[in-house]
Amino acid sequence: MSAASENGSVAAIVVAAGRGIRVGGGVPKQYRRVAGQAVLTRTLAALASHTDVATILPVIAADAADFFRECLEDLDPSIRARIAEPVEGGATRQMSVRAGLEALASGTAPEIVLVHDAARPFIRPDLIARAIKAGRDHGGAVPGVAVTDTVKRVEEIEPGIGRVTETPARDALRAVQTPQSFAFGPLLDAHRAAAAQDLHAFTDDGALAEWASLPVxxxxGDIDNRKITQASDLIEADRAFSSDAAGARAMTQYVTRLGTGFDVHAFTEGDHVWLGGIRIPADRGVLAHSDGDVALHALTDALLGAIADGDIGTHFPPSDEKWRGASSDQFLAHACELVRARGGRIDHLDITVLAEAPRIGKHREEIRARIAAIAGVPLSAVSIKATTTEKLGFVGRAEGLAAQAAATVRLPDEEAGA
Structure with a gap:
């Protein structure tokens, strides 16, 4: 048995690498907010509520680092101290769990490992305690609740129509949940064996353990330990978390604001322009007090507009020599900090550059990445496009370039909190 442990410790792997977009909104469900906090934040806090869980290891998608960082920011420092550096998941749930197991094996392996879905934030300490005990006593254990509906096994005969082939007795059926609990070494061995045979479609670890002939x-389980899968589940979760034990008033409510911005600069002598924080070679430069980055200037104004806090000239007046030749990334960073200082969240940033030249196509992804880094948002929250004006106007005559931007943010609803 590989990576065996005698230390008696318990670790929890939180599977959070899925896209989970059936709930809508374009954001994976584990990062959607319910009563002001991300689902994943609440799941991590719930697991940490049991003191026997020494280490919590999140497994996330490669492009979700910014989302995850926001989740951590909402946790108490004492909880953050028990959360390990996240590891990158795979294309399937099974591959993600194995990535977590291998990461744990590279250090001090636990005796027991819990595998839990990020989208189950309602887990309670008593369920965690039952999981740990069952894993220790039996080597493999999964929580289950009785099936109350009659279940039919069917054979599809046409799209949407299936012929009934069996009606299993309900008293022998259980709807399985997480956390699932296993002796660490045997579960890791089972995952490695399945991967060696190129088997990657097991939908839970109980099924994989059964395949490996491990006792399960x-x-x-807990009927309230429900999984968020649909938009209606998010609504119910928001209601549940928005009330305290006595059914008190809701927590912070948010309102969505949209701000827009526009900037323009004339061409002058030079060999480059700045666009989206990236230096782009060009046959001319732009006439400007700062570095003349029309994309970042427009985006800064869009954010300031969303929070109704003046414009870029209010915060960085061109009459102030301090800003002569200044890099525009600090303007955008300042606007982002103002949003967060009000308890706000930046949801999306969208920019359109209007220019005959330079062409930005080959620089598009670099610009997106730079803006995402400045603003502290996921890459998926940044869009940049470019267009000409069909030879019309000053842009069409190649006398200058311009940019327009839109920013969507969420701010605490002051009226709702009054």
């Missing part, structure tokens, strides 16, 4: 028992 079902212990009492």
């Amino acid at each position: 028992v079902v212990f009492a």
Whole structure:
């Protein structure tokens, strides 16, 4: 048995690498907010509520680092101290769990590992305790609740129509949940064996353990330990988390604001222009007090507009020599900080550059990445496009270039909190 452990410790792997976009909104469900906090934030806090869980290891998608960082910011420092550096997941749930197991094996392997879905934030300490005990007693254990509906096994005969082939007895059926609990070494061995045979489609670790002929028992689950899968689940979760134990008033409510911005600069002598924080070679430069980055200037104004806090000239007046030749990334960073200082969240940034030249196509992804880094948002939250004006106007005559931007943010609803 590889990576065996005698230390008696418990670690939890939180599977959060899925796209989970059936709930809508374009953001994976584990990062959607319910009552002011991300689902994943609440799941991590719930697991940390049991003191026997020594290490919590999140497994996230490669492009979700910014989302995850926001989740951590909402956690108490004492909880953050028990959360390990996240590891990158795979294309399937099974591959993500194995990535987590291998990461744990590279250090001090635990005796027991819990595998839990990021989208189950309602887990309670008593369920965690049952999971740990069942894993220790039996080597493999999954929580289950009785099936209350009659279940039919069907054989599809045409799209949407299936012929009933069996009606299993309900008393022998259980709807399985997480956290699932296993002796660490045998589960890691089972994952490695499945990967060696190129088997990657197991939908839960209980099924994989069964395939590997490991003993698996079902212990009492929790009917309230529901999984968020649909938009309606998010609404119900928001209601549930928005009330305290006595059914008190809701927590912070948010309102969505949209701001727009526009900037223009004339061409002058030079060999480059700045666009989106990237220096782009060109046959001319721009006439400007700062570095003349029309994309970042427009985006800064869009954010300031969303929070109704003046414009870029208000905060960085061109009459102030301090800003002569200044890099525009600090303008955008300042606007982002103002949003966050009000308890706001930046949801999306969209820019359109209007120019005959230079062409930005080959620089597009570099610009997106730079803006995402400045603003502290995921790459998926940044869009940049370019267009000409069909030879019309000063842009069409190649006398200058311009940019327009839109920023979508969420701010605490002061009226709702009054």
